[in-house]
Amino acid sequence: MTGPLHVPPPGPLPGPPPGSRPSRRSFLGLAATVPLAATGALALGAGTAHAADAAYVMGYFTESPDMLAADYGLHLAVSTDGLQWTPLNQNAPVATPTAGSLGLRDPFILRKQDGTFVVLATDLKGTDWSYVSQYIHVWDSADLRTFTGYRRMRLHDMNTHSWAPEAYWDAGRRQYGVIYSAVNSSGHNVIMVNYTTDFATASAPQVFFDPGYDVIDGDLAVGVGGVNYLYFKKNSTLVGARSSSLEPGSFTEFSTAVAHGGTEAPTLVKSLAANGVWYLWGDTWSPNGVFYAWQTSSLAAGTWTALDQRTYTQPLNSKHLTIHPITSAEYTSLIAKWGTPAWNRLKSYNYPARYVRHSDYTARIDPYAFDPYPDSQWRLVPGLADSTGVSFQSVNYPTRYLRHYDYALRLDVNDGTSVFAADATFRRTAGLANSAWASFRSYNNPTRYIRHSDYVLRIDPVSTATEQQDATFSVGY
Template sequence: MSPFLARLAAIWIAACLLFTGQALTAPQRADAADPGYLMTHFVGEGETGQQLYFSHSTDGLRWKDLNGGGMTLRSTVGTRGVRDPALVRSPGGDKYWIIATDLCIGCGQSWDDAINRGSRNLVVWESTDLVNWSAPRLLNVAGAIPDGRNAWAPEAIWNPATNDYVLYWATNVPLDGKTKHRIYYARTSDFRSITTPQIYIDRPGTQELIDTQIVEMPAGVGSHRYVRASGDGQITLEGSNSILGTWTRLGDLSGIGLTGSQVEGPMWMKFRDRNEWALYLDQYASGRGYMPVTTTNPSASGTYRLPASGGYDMGGNKKRHGSILTLTAAEESRVLARWADTPAKRLQSFNFQDRYVRHANLDVRIDQNITGPDAQFRPRPGLAGSGTVSFESVNFPGYFLRHSNYDFQLVRNDGTAQFAADATFRQVAGLADATWSSFQSYNHPDRYIRHYAYQLRLDPITTATARGDATFRATN
């Protein structure tokens, strides 16, 4: 071959190799633009910390608080607090549930109460789209367990062998001379009724077990179809080929310096673009919330690695025991739109400028010098029409200012067209001062939001006094 042809052949081969390399790496670059992940969790103690919060990540390691860092769902049943939420998607992707511990420490309930005289219920929400959720309801799971004293840290996984969900949780119960938390399970198809609870995991002696979560493995990875991580003095790893079958101990995370005395609340997440998993662990002993350890084979305890410095970012809120859902593009679009970072505002009265709109026992009025969450609302795009506004409560998410019989209350959105119309307003120039605002009813355009005897009403505005009553300013 002549030197020219040899050089030409070399250039052609190099170009082919370059093209091949680009073809091999292109799917990874495309995956980077794929939808991300949704985490549901709680953030701490007290009646606001023990509620539901959502966070989003594009890469599974760097998280952004949704809804401006505010709660996304609030329990109004049972103890009126929730911890340890699990987010469950149906196999068809057409239904979702959140199940959580009915527990509110410091809200009139102590740890001793919760351990020995706690709620036997779980709190359940349902949705068909991840953004419109039912009112919370209670599901009694431990009432059928003789002397069952609580129900904590629920999880659920679809079981193809039985065509329903295995729902599992921890209950403190005296049995065989030992009073401790064991993991129980029941089967359910709808999270409304369950089979008789059975013991699922019971460690020897007095060893308690509260937190456990199962992840399903893809074919060809590891030694088992399912792997579970449990907090039982260690973070113990077990494997099985059947959710309700025999489980084999695979090891623990003591080799990387993590035990159950330091971390709890194991939470699995598979990276969508590669065979790698994060096992998030709640650093409860140091009060620092979640951190990820990663592995390419959850079945092999020696493959787990601590995160590199700066390798993850949990966002502004502390994130505690929850679960992660890998989103589809449609799910992500809906979630990010619904819980956009809309700043909270107060509505200040024009003619009583030391007073602000607030709710009290779900009634709505103007009160003096109110700065707390009862007087904070997120102005959302109007529920009934474009170019309008609806006002969602900060501390009762999903509840909006709504008129009924021309009186105002804070009411949970029931998804009906009537609710949307009653909770929607047009923001116009202030009737008493054009630099302020007035809010015209969407479905009664001859009426405006106004206060009368400090109560919020929907009235026709015909006098100078009424114009002042119907004028407000959105302020921080």
């Protein structure tokens, strides 16, 4: 690109109908397209698939129901199985845009042909859907520990957005394709593509996928058994298309739609442990940002089975994820650099959509997500009465601990007495319903365990299978 393109200021965009979810689209006509020159050295290397990959990294931004967690920087989490996630840097951002809207949504991580990473993201801070940017945010990174070369890359000069950018290596073109959502001349969202070698300048945009109806959030799995798969959002469901080539216009819808309420942001993830198994993640619309996951043993079949929520846990307040495989050395290096959280969350075994929290100082399990979200964050510290046990210190009320009183669990200020210390101390044991989970036996009432009853926590004797499930929790993040 030899100079800035002149784009007339965008006019006002109509908002969504009252009470509805905005469709993340503008309704403006398109300006004439001005080609952008592609320059830079061609990236060469072993490709994005590495035999040594043994773990995963996730990128996301954060929001919560009352927007207390709204943070539009790049957040990272890691996982060894692609299902249970550990947020890094205390769930704070590791990089934040310094140009454009000064915020990001929809981050995407790609390992380039030379083995380094590039991070792309929507140039949008918050939920002002009238904001129009022809640019996307871009960072380079050798290791996801440092982020360099921050810039914005212009994709078009049209009077429409550039949402949810993703990239892939097109071996036939020996260039990277960058796909994203934009509005076409018919007034509906399509998936566009530009080609680049350096993620600094790009070719003129082309329509990559337009089935004739509104589609956003394209996610590609390239070269799986000689077929390329594109998943996208259609009418609040996740749907797949496929093609034997990567040519624009070559993809045809084929899969069974999946959804859990209004679902968007599909992410395809290949299992590193089970041959042929793929996961499909989706994000429910709204600041709640609840993720759901499905599994298939054949991408070609296009059918998915919902995973039990016990099997996966998303990072706290995460929205619109990207997942990429990494090596075990990179996994260890990321944890060494950014650190793991100094707090935990506890998920209910038999109500895995619910987490332990305090509300009006009463301990209970409530559906994720909620605000104030720190109500569900706990520091599991050495037991106040016995350091071989555990006590639950509130993150947002650090002078208060979970203790039992008349067998009910509540959040009280530590008064320094031996009675309080004993009431607030528990023995962690193997989960009564699942030994891979955890249960907590009262220190001074050792025949009783923490359990929920009508969603409220208390200590009770446990004998039946239901009671064992009520008393079993996952300690995670």
